[in-house]
């Protein structure tokens with residue numbers, strides 16, 4: 001069954017201190033969002049791309065890809081999970097949803113290939129790109145904010161990245177169930193874990209950064225340039 005990329009891009013990106021949502025910032029000759037959508041669509045396994053945008057988004061219609069036949073636009077929702085659910089409505093239950101942050105334009109086809117291999121495994125229902133934690137992790141004190149309560153073990157601790165790959169029907173049900181049970185769902189895997197499914201961790205290339213702060217822009221430009229060589 002086919003693989004459909006679902007891209008939540010309805011956030012405002014307030015940490016970027018920019019005049020527009022971060023996915024519309026220019027990176028070389030294209031916006032972040034165009035890099036992301038074009039890279040996903042260029043992968044041979046991806047059959048089409050669904051993007052969730054904020055309802056009154058004035059920037060998207062001006063992009064050269066706005067009317068592309070491989071791309072469908074849906075209205076996003078209040079939370080990231082709502083935007084993903086809106087996108088999933090356009091998929092059949094047995095299609096694979098490859099959910100990917102708009103703000104990660106540097107994802108490589110090699111990483112997507114490795115993630116797609118989880119489709120052949122019977123021990124997991126899907127998987128996510130991730131990277132092991134390298135820094136020492138501190139828990140902040142609740143009684144003395146700004147001070148350390150204790151050190152968390154980083155043993156077997158990973159950063160969750162995207163893409164995250166799941167059968168569309170299972171993911172839709174898990175996200176709806178997560179909403180009902182008030183599970184904190186900050187990525188697709190959190191909903192799948194809460195529903196009791198096994199999810200694979202796939203070690204990602206560190207170039208797959210999420211653009212969050214202004215200093216991430218030159219770094220992303222560097223990684224994009226590297227991948228085009």
Ligand code: C5P
Nearest residue numbers: 008009010011077078079080083102103
């Ligand atoms: O804010 P953050 O970087 O965690 O957002 C991750 C992704 O989720 C971004 O691509 C953002 O546009 C998207 N998002 C969304 N709908 C929301 C909130 C965030 O599509 N309501």
